[in-house]
Amino acid sequence: MLLEADLPDDVEALRALVLEQARELDVLKTFKAEVERLRAIIDALQRHRFGRRSEQLDPDQLQLGLEEVETALAAAELARDKASHKPTERPRKINRGALPAHLERIEQIVDVTDKGCPCCGGALHQIGEDVSERLDVVPTTFRVLVTRRPRYGCRACEGAVVQAKAPARIVESGLPTEALIAQVMVAKYADHVPLYRQAQIYARQGIELDRSTLADWVGRAAWYLRPLRDHILERLRRSERLFADETTAPVLDPGRGRTKTGQLWAYARDDRPWGGDAPPMVAYVYAADRKSERPGTHLGDFAGTLQVDGYGGYTALARRSDQIRLAFCWAHVRRKFYDLADTSPVATEILRRIAALYAIEAEARGAPAEQRRQLRNERSRAIVDDLHRYLDARSRQVSAKSKLGETMRYALTRWEGLSRFLDDGRVDLDSNVVERAIRPIALNRKNALFAGSDEGGDNWAVIATLIENCKLSGLNPHSWLTETLTKLANGYPANNVRELMPWAQVG
Incomplete structure (x- = not known):
């Protein structure tokens, strides 16, 4: 930050300073726009992962995409900070206090070289310290285990040789432990x-x-x-x-x-x-x-x-x-209707009802089997029965050869198995396990x-x-x-x- 005393008196020098500040401002605007663009991409990917459209992206491909975008975001934010000569206002994601206790600690002391008081020259004494921990790594290190098995003989009995048995190995006479x-x-x-x-x-x-x-x-x-x-x-x-x-x-x-x-x-x-x-x-x-x-x-x-x-x-x-x-599995049924939701109000309505079932299951998760069965009978059974009637009626109104007709038939022909969870609290709503x-x-x-x-x-x-x-x-x-x-x-x-x-x- 420039103070008034730092401003040049010469007009040309002042003009040059203003131009330099303007260029830095343009650079900062560029970096800011790039940071916002990358954040928008991350938000979109997160919505795909955790939001309503989570069915569309493969989870593993999503992680790859997030890795690259977040890497680019970190580089852009660092460039912005360097250009502005000040740290970012957005707090960085840090991992404090989560380093496992069992990890080896290698201590290093960063100390002052002169322990004389900068004011009077007297001896300084320690009044505290700041301690920080960083996670370090030693790349995979190979070593050679040398096994020695001494042999012993008896001077009185030439044929008596004693030696410990060789340790058994998965790969006999091989290199690997x-x-x-x-x-x-x-x-x-x-x-x-x-x-x-x-x-x-x-x-x-x-x-x-x-x-x-x-x-x-x-x-x-x-x-x-x-x-x-x-x-x-x-x-x-x-x-x-x-x-x-x-x-x-x-x-x-x-x-x-x-x-x-x-x-x-x-x-x-x-x-x-x-x-x-x-x-x-x-x-x-x-x-x-x-x-x-x-x-x-x-x-x-x-x-x-x-x-x-x-x-x-x-x-x-x-x-x-x-x-x-x-x-x-209700997740498979949901997935099939999800693929049709953009073009079919019927599929959207079916998804809404299935979502209601999952909301009830979220409350039941971890509860004893009998409690889960009772909750499902009180709240889920009516939804399932009503959905069956809805599917049965709508299936007569669409072509059996259409994608929607096939999907409804997929659910209706498996309805007994889809309803099994209502009578057995040990049965899950889907096969996601x-x-x-x-x-x-x-x-x-x-x-x-x-x-x-x-x-x-x-x-x-x-x-x-x-x-x-x-x-x-x-x-x-x-x-x-x-x-x-x-x-x-x-x-x-x-x-x-x-x-x-x-x-x-x-x-």
Whole structure:
């Protein structure tokens, strides 16, 4: 800020100063306009994510878009601040006091060099200090574990040699520790970094490992871990209520020189919405196709409520077994009408009524099953019955071949399963639980493109199952996998794998 005393007396110098100030003002206006434009983009993306039009954008693509726009916004705000020579008036997003206590603290002291008083020259004494914490990182550091096993002999008995047994390993006579194998698996199946990219990352630190070598480690670990996935699937089969969904899993077909479309099926349980005490869990199973008999093969003698989307294979399963009751997903119904809402007042009205159901569910979430059932009977049943009458009447007024007619028929033909939640407080309004479990599979598919074989698809299912269950249990997948692989390599008894389950390690 210029003071009156700082102003030049010369007219030309004063004119030059005014011109310079004008240029700076123009620059500030440009930066301000850019900041406002970027903020508007962020607001629009946030509305897509959290507002009424959240169905339109893929959540993962949205995150990518937000990352780039917010990065650009930060750069524009910094440029504006530098040009104006003052900090921004808008408070920055900061993360104070959230650094975990278990992290190592490396202290550095920034002190004055002269501890003499600037006024009288006397000795200064400390009266306090300012302490700030910043999050630092040490890039992935490799180290070599050297294992020495001394051999002992007896001078009196030449044939007597004593030596400790070599520690068991997942990869016998191989380079990796179980911690490194766990790191490779977590990077691939939780962080979605393909093996060839991991090999490139390691090469930057001078560790030359072929992609095929990493794949060999993962395959060996999957062999050890498969009984744990099978145990989880067996536990799920004994549940009274499950969610099911499936997604494509492109698999290389070497004989044809192209990929074929396999399927990864997900079966999940989550009783937390109604206060159940059973641990949440999910199991993935790979299959080479989407034939209707696959769910029956996977679920075996399961008896109870299966909450699913509208795929006909589940309907066929329920027809074959009178022990299975289907509960259909309202989110899928809503999504189909949502696509028509811009051109159809009927679809808009149906969405309004479905939204009323979800508002009631928000109040019921976490309540005991019986309380949820009572609330639904008091408030949701009338909405469902009225919506059924509305759909039935409107369906007679539109062409059965129109998109709206097809969508209404989709809902009406599944009405019994859509109404199941009214009579059972343990049933959810939708199958979003299993859709969330499917999302990591879709992310990995985008990054890795395809599995190398049907066996590779099965390994994918095994490892993804265990990593996702660690996440559901609030465990660090790397720590759990390292410990579990070490136990399995040392011959952990197969009949005790239940003690290795992620939920068994909590509390």
